[in-house]
Amino acid sequence: MSGRISLHDVARAAGVSLATVDRVLHGRPGVRARTVEQVQAVVARLGYRPDPAAARLARKSRSRLVFVLPAGTNTFVDMLDKQVHAVAPWLAEQRAAAAVQRADVFSPVALARHLAGLRERCDAAVVMGLDHPLVRAAIDDLVAHGIVVVTLVSDVPSSRRSRFVGIDNVTAGRTAASLLGRFVGARTGPVGIVMGSRALRDHAERLFGFEQVMATEHAHLRVLAPIEGHDLSQRTEPLVAKLLQREPGLVGLYSIGAGNRGIQAALEKSGRAEHIVWVCHELTPHARQALLTGVADAVINQDAGHEVRSACRLALAALSGERVLPDQERIRIDIFLRDNLP
Amino acid sequence: MSGRISLHDVARAAGVSLATVDRVLHGRPGVRARTVEQVQAVVARLGYRPDPAAARLARKSRSRLVFVLPAGTNTFVDMLDKQVHAVAPWLAEQRAAAAVQRADVFSPVALARHLAGLRERCDAAVVMGLDHPLVRAAIDDLVAHGIVVVTLVSDVPSSRRSRFVGIDNVTAGRTAASLLGRFVGARTGPVGIVMGSRALRDHAERLFGFEQVMATEHAHLRVLAPIEGHDLSQRTEPLVAKLLQREPGLVGLYSIGAGNRGIQAALEKSGRAEHIVWVCHELTPHARQALLTGVADAVINQDAGHEVRSACRLALAALSGERVLPDQERIRIDIFLRDNLP
DNA sequence: CTGAAAGCGCTAACAC
């Protein structure tokens, strides 16, 4: 009986020892090319799948994961940071440990250098950063050194990273436009956009999706050129204040990135918060408050906890050749209104 | 070193053998009451946590899970059914197996009898059914016989079930009202409601949440008395057709349960689909189609895959005393508009 | 009532 095929079965069928099969499976050196092929053939033929629990139990060393997150005072990033610490007990059970490092993500040079420093210091890196040739090269270099790289929140698609964990940002932008347009309703007027930077891939993608839907479905609303506030409240507040002054008929505002506290302040000080449909991202405590008071009309969210756990699972799976359930790892776009706050 | 405490450590500290500790941990008979207490004290003092991987590896027998789902032609239920089959490989790795049984969930007597038949035939039952004293008693009886019971989609809160897996249905109803109200915008007129049955707890809760928000936030819209269509398209279609005839000024429609194909047909045949904001539940292929063509304006969804996987994890965790991450098991309310369809 | 001992399927050190 026993539908399951074990390492033992493979070893016997291939006429080699357990250790040799193990070496082949892990791509470790010290096996003749011919033997490698033979073993691989048997593995394929028998449909062997390693038992993750047994592997975990036998493994002595812990896998080291490093999360590289943006430095600075971004509430959402702090939430990610906290979630990394929160999974620690679970990771320990999986013979793994995670550390968080903060790096200047807005500078390609600094980020690339930071990544280079990770070589030999970890088994997997989870990186939230900008899509730039230097960064891409740094990621590819890590991968070439056998380090598993997972991108988080903002992808670097042309790199050799093994996975991306985050929402579909084009769709997120489309969703924002859809809600904003429908909430504005029959009124008409200009719509503003505030973003961190066009260099951030997630922001650029959201912008793209947003403009797409606005143009096709809410063409009567004039979309203004985006304002770039570098995700900092101190910078977004005066910019939005100026925008409000310049556009007295503003009916909607989409904030693509962070710096929402500044935007909220500007809206409130203008006394026009009620008449402007404001859609923003990430359900931070402030965004939640803004939703409750009616200043914000919808918040589009990605669940930091799910993202961190998913990144860990994917990194560990890549390290151990475990199976992943793609459905389970898809990060969904959450829409929050005042009435469905969790 | 070794921060982790093993069974071995507990056994030594308590001055007994591995087997005895194991018996105590699993509440198996054949241990003197005094010994039980001593061991439990040591377990508590040392903060011992069993290693789930090791347990899994050593276990010979498989845990049997049974899903009890409503009989009939409900697309969402079919999706749950499919998902149960989809987790089979994963369950096998966890030394478990799941079977699906369909029962007449609308009849308390039939459902209770069905549940009674599960005794001795499984280790855990995942039940989607109605909240009724008979059903509650049947669940409590299973629990008394050492079977883990998890409720799915619709809860039976006063029973001794170990967990509920599903969305917060009051919040779901509130969300529906919020979207419907905002989408209707400045227009005014009556709003209809179609539900399966008031006896279904999830439906009753959604209705409650919906009426709550409509009354407080969209008081200018008159909410009509709910129509009960027993979740069957054949029954909902004529009922909705009649409603449309009776209420020529209808501006919104909330369908709380299933039977959406009938509702869609009635809306389309009336030629007024464009002017009526329709919000429904569960992203089935038809609902998706309705969203794309604009007949439906929003779909509130619970992810069948997540629910099934969560139910499995919770049932297995309850069986083996494993830790659960509550955040990970919270089923979220998904909002789908045409522009964020996955 | 309690304990000793044989694995579960894999990894990793060490021997050949």
Next chain:
DNA sequence: GTGTTAGCGCTTTCAG
């Protein structure tokens, strides 16, 4: 290059 072997932490017989 390849094989042998000793565990990982738990469950489960089978003896006492």
